[in-house]
Amino acid sequence: GAVVSQHPSWVICKSGTSVKIECRSLDFQATTMFWYRQFPKQSLMLMATSNEGSKATYEQGVEKDKFLINHASLTLSTLTVTSAHPEDSSFYICSVVGPRDEQYFGPGTRLTVT
């Protein structure tokens, strides 16, 4: 069964609005979660590392004020895309680091900004 869930699986929003994506670890507590972004026909690009109880660590070039990450509990991390623009349209994937340091990926959330 699924180890990681994401909600919603697909969302459409208007330019200028904000949208929140949830990532849940279903089988174990996760102190670390990762957020990736995947453009069509491109590889996954790590956006940020989400640490429970502390601030997220963002990769170079990722705007922390635009992509707000909150890791409020050991089973939930959220990514909020603020003031969304059409260029933010992408596939967002989270992953969870398991107890043996292995990585489990969520099914992804497709964001379309109109």
Next chain:
Amino acid sequence: AQSVTQPDIHITVSEGASLELRCNYSYGATPYLFWYVQSPGQGLQLLLKYFSGDTLVQGIKGFEAEFKRSQSSFNLRKPSVHWSDAAEYFCAVGAPGGSQGNLIFGKGTKLSVKP
């Protein structure tokens, strides 16, 4: 710069035929190496990984991969492809000894299977 190259964007094979997906990497040292499969609506699933030791690695679903240091390659193989293998395949590298979380991915190879 660290990078992963998957030269083939799309491959089509007949069901029952053998398969090889190519992966080359550029890394300062021998990295940890991974192959993932992504099916529509599903999260990436780990097929196999190489950390050290035997350079031929067996994975799930009948897949194997061979690490060749001299060629900086980690090609994925399967002797007989099934229709259910149609999916997108990603090669990834990670820092040796580090967390498996921070990975560098290739752009993926889409596999189509002809009946």
